[in-house]
Amino acid sequence: MISARMMKMSEGGSAIRAMFEEGNRLASLYGRENVYDFSLGNPNIPAPEKVRSEIIRIAEDTDPMELHGYMSNSGYPFVRKAVADNLNTRFGTSFDENNIIMTVGAAGGLNVILQTLLNPGDEVIVFAPYFLEYGNYVANFGGVLKVVPTTEEDMFQPSAKALGDAISEKTKAVIINNPNNPTGVIYSESKIKELSAVMQEKERLYGISIYLISDEPYRELAYDGADVPYLTKYYHNTIVGYSWSKSLSLPGERIGYLVIPKEADDAQLIYSAAVISNRILGFVNAPALQQRLVAACLNEKTDVEAYDRNRKTLYKGLTDCGFDCTYPSGAFYMWVKSPDADDNTFAEKAKKYNILFVPGSSFACPGYVRIAYCVSHDMILRSLPAFKKLAGEYKL
Ligand code: PLP
Numbered sequence: 001m002i003s004a005r006m007m008k009m010s011e012g013g014s015a016i017r018a019m020f021e022e023g024n025r026l027a028s029l030y031g032r033e034n035v036y037d038f039s040l041g042n043p044n045i046p047a048p049e050k051v052r053s054e055i056i057r058i059a060e061d062t063d064p065m066e067l068h069g070y071m072s073n074s075g076y077p078f079v080r081k082a083v084a085d086n087l088n089t090r091f092g093t094s095f096d097e098n099n100i101i102m103t104v105g106a107a108g109g110l111n112v113i114l115q116t117l118l119n120p121g122d123e124v125i126v127f128a129p130y131f132l133e134y135g136n137y138v139a140n141f142g143g144v145l146k147v148v149p150t151t152e153e154d155m156f157q158p159s160a161k162a163l164g165d166a167i168s169e170k171t172k173a174v175i176i177n178n179p180n181n182p183t184g185v186i187y188s189e190s191k192i193k194e195l196s197a198v199m200q201e202k203e204r205l206y207g208i209s210i211y212l213i214s215d216e217p218y219r220e221l222a223y224d225g226a227d228v229p230y231l232t233k234y235y236h237n238t239i240v241g242y243s244w245s246k247s248l249s250l251p252g253e254r255i256g257y258l259v260i261p262k263e264a265d266d267a268q269l270i271y272s273a274a275v276i277s278n279r280i281l282g283f284v285n286a287p288a289l290q291q292r293l294v295a296a297c298l299n300e301k302t303d304v305e306a307y308d309r310n311r312k313t314l315y316k317g318l319t320d321c322g323f324d325c326t327y328p329s330g331a332f333y334m335w336v337k338s339p340d341a342d343d344n345t346f347a348e349k350a351k352k353y354n355i356l357f358v359p360g361s362s363f364a365c366p367g368y369v370r371i372a373y374c375v376s377h378d379m380i381l382r383s384l385p386a387f388k389k390l391a392g393e394y395k396l
Pocket of ligand 1: 041106244251
């Protein structure tokens with residue numbers, strides 16, 4: 001028999017994955033071109049050409065023993081140094097290879113740092129709506145998730161007051177995700193300063209360290225020149241988790257990193273323990289070839305303009321139909337108010353028109369839905385008449 005915990009999780013499943021499967025089912029019935037699947041955050045832009053050429057070059061030029069062998073559990077020193085240098089150039093930070101741990105994507109990095117920090121019963125604060133896997137990652141190590149809602153009136157920006165109210169002497173970490181999945185909102189510099197001030201005040205009050213875990217897979221996806229603040233500059237106990245899943249369209253390759261700055265309390269201890277976490281969680285180290293690849297592609301960029309075009313077309317199309325949307329500043333998600341009292345019912349009704357998106361309940365925020373626009377522009381255009389019919393059901 002499997003464990004009680006996994007039994008519960010298996011029964012729950014993932015609503016996002018279920019949608020994805022439903023998309024495949026509808027496609028087999030009606031043809032792929034007649035199904036408008038906006039469920040998954042799987043980038044539709046191919047990885048830059050340099051990714052392909054570098055994979056070939058690395059495979060051809062590297063000694064096979066070196067190419068495929070084990071290395072330090074934190075990753076290749078030259079890769080970590082290249083990452084640190086790149087961050088320093090871009091953000092004026094002063095990291096070196098001893099601040100970087102290469103990880104198996106952002107998900108791997110989050111699990112590594114949570115295992116490193118959490119004692120059973122420690123609290124981790126997240127702002128809703130949030131990427132629901134955070135709850136599972138925190139539960140993996142006996143942590144307790146505390147959810148602080150954001151509101152439409154505050155344009156889904158986190159409230160420093162609400163954060164302050166949620167922090168207790170048991171708070172170990174706060175996770176923020178900027179740009180945000182699912183709202184597409186970017187937390188502004190002034191907001192980050194407010195949050196930092198509250199965390200510092202509470203650290204002093206309770207005599208504890210509160211770590212700010214900045215989950216940044218969407219950092220590179222910001223529109224209209226929007227600035228995404230680099231959090232280590234605002235708060236000493238910041239740990240950054242990054243991934244190339246979205247920024248270079250490499251989600252299946254599982255590659256990212258953690259930054260543990262020297263300013264963080266117990267930085268050295270955390271770094272050494274996180275390296276062990278990487279090993280004992282079974283990752284051992286981030287994939288060797290992918291490490292070499294990202295080091296060679298640090299200046300490569302995905303086609304943000306293509307996502308921007310999708311953003312504009314979808315926003316205009318949906319608002320013209322009468323839907324109430326948050327105009328995204330980053331990531332590739334449109335956060336739409338459900339015209340139905342129940343967002344699950346709304347998502348079900350959309351299926352009648354072969355439209356698939358994810359109910360906000362899957363992000364701990366009922367009353368909204370998430371539409372992932374990392375899809376072809378053509379599909380967005382083709383979907384608009386179907387959205388019009390869906391809007392008709394609600395007399396929008
Ligand atoms: N964090 C957020 C907010 C995400 O949306 C995702 C993936 O969609 C992840 C983490 C996991 O990213 P990765 O594929 O790098 O593990």
